[in-house]
Amino acid sequence: MSSQRGNVKKRAPKHQNSFAFKHNPKSKKTERILSMPIHGLCDKCFKQIEWRKKYRKYKPLTQPGSCIYCHQKTVTSAYHSACDPCAKERDICAKCCLSKEIVASKEELAAEHERKAQEFESTLEGMRERERRAYLRKLEKEREAIANGEGEGNDGYESFDEEQDESMQ
Structure with a gap:
């Protein structure tokens, strides 16, 4: 590349990231x-x-x-x-x-966290025992999937089925 300052055209990037950055989930x-x-x-x-x-x-x-x-x-x-x-x-x-x-602010964050916890408790109280246990199992399964880096819908078939259903209609 020359040392001339102005007459330089911009090029496309030489390398393109193939996947987005992801944290180490175990850290x-x-x-x-x-x-x-x-x-x-x-x-x-x-x-x-x-x-x-x-x-x-x-x-x-x-x-x-x-x-x-x-x-x-x-x-x-x-x-x-x-x-x-x-x-x-x-x-x-x-x-x-x-x-x-x-x-x-700190107070707003603490108040919002407290409100969400109370809302969660009230929804659990309104459920029957069977529904409550099923809901808690579902939450635990989602937390494990997120911790493992799989995210929601880890089987990969849900989005395909939804797309196929929309195209059929």
Whole structure:
């Protein structure tokens, strides 16, 4: 390639990924990273950290970091530059420190988790014993399939049957 800066045409990529990136399902580190909540961030920063977790680029903190406002070692979440109390007090994003709408705070996440747990319990109470056990077995089977990396519908025939049914009509 010449050293001329302007007159260069872009080419197609030399290599194309044949499959998407997939986490190691047995990794304890991956499981711990994915279970960490994302809180106190604006939409842009939330998506950035979500992407880092998805593609195994997220590196959790081993020791707390220093807050840029109170100068104490109180930043416990990776990629944050302000601690939770300072960010909440100033109503800013804890990562970019800009005054934007916060997507999810700790309290909202905890309340949503609590609400989902209560909703799950109430649905189980409304079922008969036979239905409840069948439902719990189904959930356990789905969790095992996800842990093994198979996902839902691991036999591969369901989607084919649905396509065939639609074409027949």
